[in-house]
Amino acid sequence: MFEKEQNFIADKITQYLKTNNLPEMDVRWAWIPFNGQWGISTSFFQLAARSFGAEKGNVAQKANEIAQGVASAIEMPAGFSKIAAVNGYLNLYFSPADYSRRVVDEVLSAGDDYGKGQPLGKRVMFEFSQPNTHKAFHVGHLRSAFLGDVLSRIAEAAGYDVVRANYPGDMGLHVIKWLWNYLKYHKGEKPEKDITRWMGAMYAEANKRLEENPDLDAEVRAIYSRWDKKDPEIVNCWKETREWSLIGFKEMYEKLDIKFDRYYFNSMFEEPGKEMVAELINRGIADDERPQGGAVIVKLDEKLGLKEEKFRVIVVQRSDSTALYATEDLALARQKFLDYPDLERSYYVVDVRQSLHFTQVFKTLEIAGFDWATRCQHVSYELVNLPGNVVMASREGTVVLLEDLIREATSRALEVVREKNPDLSEESKLKVAEAVGLGAIKYPMVSRDSGKIVTFDWETALDFNGQAAPYIQYAYVRANSILKKYNAPLPESILPDDQLSTSEIALIDLIARMPGEIQKAAKELKPLTVSNMAYELAKAFNDFYGQCPVLIAEEPVRSARIRLVAAAKQAIANSLALLGITAPQAM
RNA sequence: GUCCCCGUGGCGCAAUGGAUAGCGUGCCGGCCUCCGAAGCCGUUGGUGUGGGUUCGAAUCCCACCGGGGACACCA
Numbered sequence: 072m073f074e075k076e077q078n079f080i081a082d083k084i085t086q087y088l089k090t091n092n093l094p095e096m097d098v099r100w101a102w103i104p105f106n107g108q109w110g111i112s113t114s115f116f117q118l119a120a121r122s123f124g125a126e127k128g129n130v131a132q133k134a135n136e137i138a139q140g141v142a143s144a145i146e147m148p149a150g151f152s153k154i155a156a157v158n159g160y161l162n163l164y165f166s167p168a169d170y171s172r173r174v175v176d177e178v179l180s181a182g183d184d185y186g187k188g189q190p191l192g193k194r195v196m197f198e199f200s201q202p203n204t205h206k207a208f209h210v211g212h213l214r215s216a217f218l219g220d221v222l223s224r225i226a227e228a229a230g231y232d233v234v235r236a237n238y239p240g241d242m243g244l245h246v247i248k249w250l251w252n253y254l255k256y257h258k259g260e261k262p263e264k265d266i267t268r269w270m271g272a273m274y275a276e277a278n279k280r281l282e283e284n285p286d287l288d289a290e291v292r293a294i295y296s297r298w299d300k301k302d303p304e305i306v307n308c309w310k311e312t313r314e315w316s317l318i319g320f321k322e323m324y325e326k327l328d329i330k331f332d333r334y335y336f337n338s339m340f341e342e343p344g345k346e347m348v349a350e351l352i353n354r355g356i357a358d359d360e361r362p363q364g365g366a367v368i369v370k371l372d373e374k375l376g377l378k379e380e381k382f383r384v385i386v387v388q389r390s391d392s393t394a395l396y397a398t399e400d401l402a403l404a405r406q407k408f409l410d411y412p413d414l415e416r417s418y419y420v421v422d423v424r425q426s427l428h429f430t431q432v433f434k435t436l437e438i439a440g441f442d443w444a445t446r447c448q449h450v451s452y453e454l455v456n457l458p459g460n461v462v463m464a465s466r467e468g469t470v471v472l473l474e475d476l477i478r479e480a481t482s483r484a485l486e487v488v489r490e491k492n493p494d495l496s497e498e499s500k501l502k503v504a505e506a507v508g509l510g511a512i513k514y515p516m517v518s519r520d521s522g523k524i525v526t527f528d529w530e531t532a533l534d535f536n537g538q539a540a541p542y543i544q545y546a547y548v549r550a551n552s553i554l555k556k557y558n559a560p561l562p563e564s565i566l567p568d569d570q571l572s573t574s575e576i577a578l579i580d581l582i583a584r585m586p587g588e589i590q591k592a593a594k595e596l597k598p599l600t601v602s603n604m605a606y607e608l609a610k611a612f613n614d615f616y617g618q619c620p621v622l623i624a625e626e627p628v629r630s631a632r633i634r635l636v637a638a639a640k641q642a643i644a645n646s647l648a649l650l651g652i653t654a655p656q657a658m
Numbered sequence: 659g660u661c662c663c664c665g666u667g668g669c670g671c672a673a674u675g676g677a678u679a680g681c682g683u684g685c686c687g688g689c690c691u692c693c694g695a696a697g698c699c700g701u702u703g704g705u706g707u708g709g710g711u712u713c714g715a716a717u718c719c720c721a722c723c724g725g726g727g728a729c730a731c732c733a
Binding site: 103104106112114117128129130131159243244367380381388396397424451454456487541544546553557595607616618636658 | 692
């Protein structure tokens with residue numbers, strides 16, 4: 072917001088350094104990190120250290136000398152109130168009235184677009200969610216879904232063209248097992264409602280039967296080879312039952328407000344994958360050990376001439392010639408770039424256990440000479456576990472089903488709404504409960520560093536207080552409530568009193584940082600940056616709310632504060648939108 | 659055995675290599691005759707260990723300790 076002034080001062084600094092025979096420096100601005108101090112700063116430590124060359128010297132003292140020299144040598148640009156040298160830093164303090172007006176005006180004129188960056192003309196793809204058909208959808212699957220969704224929203228806001236891709240696992244051993252169980256024991260049955268739960272239960276049943284009687288494995292293998300020969304009964308049954316899962320998934324995505332531009336199916340890549348493997352064999356990249364009873368493999372370390380093991384060996388096709396995940400991933404990666412040749416980055420939002428798998432796949436593609444191979448990137452995240460570090464596994468039955476969590480969270484939220492706001496219509500109460508319940512589920516998944524395991528427990532998941540989505544939603548509702556009472560068009564832009572309170576300053580400061588935080592989140596692929604920002608905004612607003620009366624304030628303070636409330640409301644709404652969390656008008 | 663990730667108050671988490679390490683929760687105490695108490699204020703308490711790099715380290719490097727994960731036909 073002060074680019075011109077920043078560059079102006081940077082030029083002045085460069086000039087000063089030149090006339091004083093000091094080394095050049097790259098002026099980088101940062102926010103002054105203290106509460107109640109408002110402005111930007113740059114430090115001179117690096118410069119001071121370099122100015123000594125090989126000699127020793129007191130860097131801190133020198134840095135401060137330079138800062139002081141600069142501070143006294145440059146004149147203050149408009150919009151600032153003070154320039155000072157502090158402990159080796161040059162601090163430029165904003166003129167509060169000017170600055171706050173600038174920020175508030177900008178937010179109000181940009182509206183829903185506030186915080187977004189200019190279009191970059193660059194396209195990226197996020198592949199995420201990858202649910203397995205014929206299986207349950209549980210809380211462990213939520214992290215990829217939410218992470219991918221929020222990363223997509225952030226990248227879009229930062230100015231990228233984003234392709235959201237889903238890659239359902241619609242074929243594999245799990246599906247074959249399911250089909251076996253269905254054809255043998257449930258032929259002709261159809262799910263009435265709660266489709267995903269029914270599909271998951273059937274899968275668990277299949278596993279139980281196979282565990283109790285391992286002799287049945289032969290029947291499962293028979294189904295697999297019938298599938299491979301495209302036996303019409305198997306193929307048709309697969310098509311029909313797969314559709315049931317997909318219908319269930321679509322319902323869930325709709326509820327979670329997650330959209331996809333493109334569906335790639337696992338099953339689409341069996342044949343193309345095998346063709347690519349055949350080519351790899353022809354070109355001497357893959358070794359075909361099938362004649363000796365082995366599989367088709369790529370000895371990555373050997374091909375790269377590495378002495379120590381790093382990429383190891385990847386199996387790209389089974390010894391019985393069926394496709395496995397790696398086979399399909401080769402073809403999928405290629406397909407993405409055939410569909411979108413200008414893709415700058417192809418992200419795979421998949422859990423951390425598959426890190427090696429993806430480095431192997433991408434390396435294989437690189438060795439094969441695909442120039443886009445280095446544009447593929449695995450975005451890994453840690454698991455969602457149950458207390459005691461128990462992994463959620465549909466086979467073990469240690470899962471919390473998504474539909475159960477949603478039902479529980481919304482009914483719990485409904486209870487609270489009834490208690491807090493009995494005057495709302497029943498319909499509004501239900502809507503609020505859904506917004507609050509879903510927000511509460513989502514927030515913890517995107518407000519934690521991806522590298523950290525999330526432990527799911529009901530108590531925490533259903534706790535709506537503190538650093539959680541409902542807190543942010545509540546701040547939004549309060550802002551909205553003030554504006555509703557005000558009930559008139561916003562006042563004209565106004566230069567507020569210079570005596571802004573610290574809570575007003577803190578709030579405006581956070582709002583002003585929003586565009587930078589969004590860019591940072593997109594660059595670092597860190598949704599947590601945005602969820603933190605949303606929370607900080609809400610906190611700052613709640614603080615302001617407690618300290619600064621709005622409607623009963625004297626003019627012109629009243630008008631300035633009303634505009635600030637509107638700006639804060641907009642900023643909170645925009646940050647919630649980036650998280651895919653609904654901002655209710657009342658709650 | 660090799661490789662990857664994590665270690666910050668009792669618990670759960672933040673912190674572009676930068677100035678005074680922030681929050682939530684829990685415990686205790688306070689605040690609704692001013693706009694919504696799903697809120698606010700106050701109190702308590704912390705960077706696993708040992709080296710190194712740097713003007714400056716929770717952050718980078720090395721070793722160790724503790725926890726989790728991946729390592730040829732699962733997805």
